[in-house]
Amino acid sequence: MGEPTIRDVARRASVSVASVSRALNGLENVRSETRDRIMAAVTELGYVPNAAARSLSLSRAHAIGVVLPDLHGEFFSECVRGMDREASRRGYLLLLSNMHDDSEQSAMALRAMRGRVDGLLVMAPHIAPASLERALPQALPAVLINAPGEVTSRPGLRIDNRAGVDAMVRHLLDSGYRNIVHVAGPDGNVDAQERAGAFRDAMQRLAPDLPARIMAGDFTEEGGAAAAQEILEGDAPIDAVFAANDMMAIGCLHALRAGGKRVPEDIGVTGFDDVPLARYLDLTTMRVRIADIGARAVARLVDMLDGQGPGDGTELQAPELMARSTTMPRAASSAVPRA
Amino acid sequence: MGEPTIRDVARRASVSVASVSRALNGLENVRSETRDRIMAAVTELGYVPNAAARSLSLSRAHAIGVVLPDLHGEFFSECVRGMDREASRRGYLLLLSNMHDDSEQSAMALRAMRGRVDGLLVMAPHIAPASLERALPQALPAVLINAPGEVTSRPGLRIDNRAGVDAMVRHLLDSGYRNIVHVAGPDGNVDAQERAGAFRDAMQRLAPDLPARIMAGDFTEEGGAAAAQEILEGDAPIDAVFAANDMMAIGCLHALRAGGKRVPEDIGVTGFDDVPLARYLDLTTMRVRIADIGARAVARLVDMLDGQGPGDGTELQAPELMARSTTMPRAASSAVPRA
DNA sequence: CGAAGCGACGTAACCGGTTACATAGCCTTC
DNA sequence: GAAGGCTATGTAACCGGTTACGTCGCTTCG
Incomplete structure (x- = not known):
């Protein structure tokens, strides 16, 4: 009745669930004829693996939790856009939760992510680092965005x-x-x-x-x-x-x-x-590439998850000068010594 | 080593896992003394239930998949803000995925949500309804946002x-x-x-x-x-x-x-x-309350999930006149008959 | 020719929750 | 005082995947 499971596929292809799993995950030790039979069964049944079961047995969710404050428009969407771009390139999904000022509810949101995500991206400009550290599940890798100072031990990303x-x-x-x-x-x-x-x-x-x-x-x-x-x-x-x-x-x-x-x-x-x-x-003005910050945050987090090492400390994102018409070279100009 | 499980809690409180589960889910038939012992064990161990395991056994993820096109700034963030507000009020999390123009990749993203979400919020202004219907897992409830016309059988939400x-x-x-x-x-x-x-x-x-x-x-x-x-x-x-x-x-x-x-x-x-x-x-101009659309979409979807019936058809969100200074009452004005 | 080695595949345990069903203890009731 | 009912709790099956380990058949080599 419900959605087909891996056992349905196995039955239909006259093989065991192990073979189906192996075939689907691209393991080598499956005869190509068997693999074809399995794939045929998969498409005939419209089978899609159940992500919850997968996360449970692998303890890997392929999802990233994103906790942002109630940001103003452009900043929020740009940041999420950058994250999403990088995340989908890397095969991750984004689990989103606004961190409301209510720190009680924020803690709730954080726990709700337990078991659903492999890591966290947190932007908490107005939360004291200590209480943040306390609220964060210590087992979860996390990248902090625009966190105040170096006070934390977590890797971070900031505007330079x-x-x-x-x-x-x-x-x-x-x-x-x-x-x-x-x-x-x-x-x-x-x-x-x-x-x-x-x-x-x-x-x-x-x-x-x-x-x-x-x-x-x-x-x-x-x-x-x-x-x-x-x-x-x-x-x-x-x-x-x-x-x-x-x-x-x-x-x-x-x-x-x-x-x-x-x-x-x-x-x-x-x-x-x-x-x-x-x-x-x-x-x-100085252009701040917010989307890039989001993308880099995802990239760093995924690198950590894949065991590429924690990356070191806080990374800075340099803004870019946009010289436009509210400034101009003036007559009295005199060069400034380069540092 | 890893995070504590429900069995750890049960052991520590000298009860069975069933009692722990019952206590945590607020079932009535647990003696209050037992409940207290369990709660104590929970806080001592810092236990948080594993969401993946929970979804698997309940076939309920308490998450909503959100599929949006690559929207321009304000629209995107307002929409997501509204969704998040309502979702967190209702105890749901948002799983986000931009629907890229590449419909192949979009289909991928949709399958990746299988087993992770209880329903879908889809905004697909430039996708033909037929192909959209095909891409959507037919087993998942979905609410369509700003979908073209009534062509689809899914409940929807549109700007009026x-x-x-x-x-x-x-x-x-x-x-x-x-x-x-x-x-x-x-x-x-x-x-x-x-x-x-x-x-x-x-x-x-x-x-x-x-x-x-x-x-x-x-x-x-x-x-x-x-x-x-x-x-x-x-x-x-x-x-x-x-x-x-x-x-x-x-x-x-x-x-x-x-x-x-x-x-x-x-x-x-x-x-x-x-x-x-x-x-x-x-x-x-006419103000379109995008956040409200997002919030209503979540509300309708959750109602559907809770068996409140599918709601009927497409709901319209009326914009609001913002009369400002690029129009003014003019001398030659004459009343227009009300409809 | 028999043993060892290897590759393909199946069996079943496990991930961490929920819950149907069984059980045990206690209170009622005639 | 035994039967029946009710409540609190325990046991174990199940959700749907993954994977360690075992099995089987074939090749290879002493």
């Missing part, structure tokens, strides 16, 4: 914020901007902190004579606009705003233009992330 | 394009626009066809005296701009453009303004979908 900020600061200096202010993200956010710190360092290193101003922000468009207001009303001779993300850069851009500034002539504006809107507004 | 177009046409007429042109989407797309057809019908019904012009388009920004050029250069007295999606509306909006037209005074522009960019540009 330092390299990105470096490239952007260099671009601004090369273009001739001299009075650069960084609008930082919220305190709680790891990327925000890292970008702000990197900005300070980059300025110190690349242009020690110039001031490295940092303003507070919150990653929102309104926050960017507020920063712009402050700049318009202040008396500091700012000629470039480097926002810690694109949304703030966009808020900034509008407010500055509304305030009578010409961008990029009077003042340059740049962001970070390269959201679709940035491309649309022709905003200079 | 007719209602949406109706509402928009009514809004334009109410606002006083009289010479409305619809910029259609690509021929192959079901939504595009439906919207164009609905536009013709709505105009016929709500304003039989007015012309119902339709121009060809392709759902891209460039396509919208091209249509706008044609309007600018033509001599028809167009005073409103209703694009079949937001991206075309945006292309149109820019081209019209670049061509010297004032929007919304000289000409109204509207779209469909309410992508984030539309909100940003303050474009009048």
Whole structure:
């Protein structure tokens, strides 16, 4: 009545279940005539192996658990797209579960994956590493995405914020901007902190004579606009705003233009992330290839599962400068010494 | 060595595996003292039931397979977000697989889900219903999302394009626009066809005296701009453009303004979908709650699985008018008779 | 010619749960 | 006080695969 099982196939092909299993898994020690009979039976019955039974006896599910926070649109889909691409290339399926803020429920979701997946991909930007480590089944290999710092023993994958900020600061200096202010993200956010710190360092290193101003922000468009207001009303001779993300850069851009500034002539504006809107507004920014991060995370995890060693530590994904029309080479430009 | 099994728990609590299973599944016939001993053993050992074993013996996986095409960002993530929300409320996990254009590989992905999922959520806008029906395991319940027409016997979920177009046409007429042109989407797309057809019908019904012009388009920004050029250069007295999606509306909006037209005074522009960019540009459009569609799809599927009957046929999700600043009530306005 | 070796194949145990059925202990009831 | 019923619990079969091990027949070689 139900779906055909391997025993049905065996009966139909007049062989034992062992032979069917061997034939299906491409083992060598099956006579080709036998194999043909088995394959015929398989197609006649429309047999498909039951994955649950397979996982149970192999203790291998060929599936990867993906636990993501409630991400904003583009980021989420790009990440999953990259994961799916790599996973399906490698013959794995993705088991998805949003990690809700409720850590109780997240723990539930994690347990529910027990026995279903061979490894975990976890993005938990706002979870303390210690409690994360506790929630993670210690038996399961896991790759952490954008986890805060090196605090964990798990292999990880992160945006190379330092390299990105470096490239952007260099671009601004090369273009001739001299009075650069960084609008930082919220305190709680790891990327925000890292970008702000990197900005300070980059300025110190690349242009020690110039001031490295940092303003507070919150990653929102309104926050960017507020920063712009402050700049318009202040008396500091700012000629470039480097926002810690694109949304703030966009808020900034509008407010500055509304305030009578010409961008990029009077003042340059740049962001970070390269959201679709940035491309649309022709905003200079750092492109973060999120899909690649997802794909690499899968690749590393599968390598671990196949015993290729744990890979070492945290891998960084370098963003790419997208120089567009909110910055321009300026008259007063002077070369910056290469590091 | 490996993870503890139910037998380990049974041994530790000095009971049989049957009692452990009963206690864990909340069966009534377990003495509370016994239950406590079992629970203690569970937490001491850190026992988590193996899902594969569970699915095998119950033939119930508590997971839902999700097969989506390679969707564009926002749509994908919204849809999955809605699904995940509802699925986790109902105690289900999501098994994800992008359906690549390669139908061979898609079939593979579908078989790989055999035994892993209790049902399928399939979005296949560009697959012929017949071949889809063939690829789908006939034993698995499935809910089709945005499937073309009623051609299939499976329950489905679709955007109510007719209602949406109706509402928009009514809004334009109410606002006083009289010479409305619809910029259609690509021929192959079901939504595009439906919207164009609905536009013709709505105009016929709500304003039989007015012309119902339709121009060809392709759902891209460039396509919208091209249509706008044609309007600018033509001599028809167009005073409103209703694009079949937001991206075309945006292309149109820019081209019209670049061509010297004032929007919304000289000409109204509207779209469909309410992508984030539309909100940003303050474009009048129809909001499609994609997340709700995903959530409803899960809800219906789970109802089917729980034997609540198959639900009947295709359910429609009504879009919502977002009247923003690319349309406005005009002087020459005259009321339109309500249907 | 018999033993050893080898390749193809079958038998049955196992993976880790669930559950039908058996059993045992206790309480009722006449 | 024995029979019957009820409840808590144990035993073992089963879900559908994989695979260690055994069997069988044939070839090869001393």
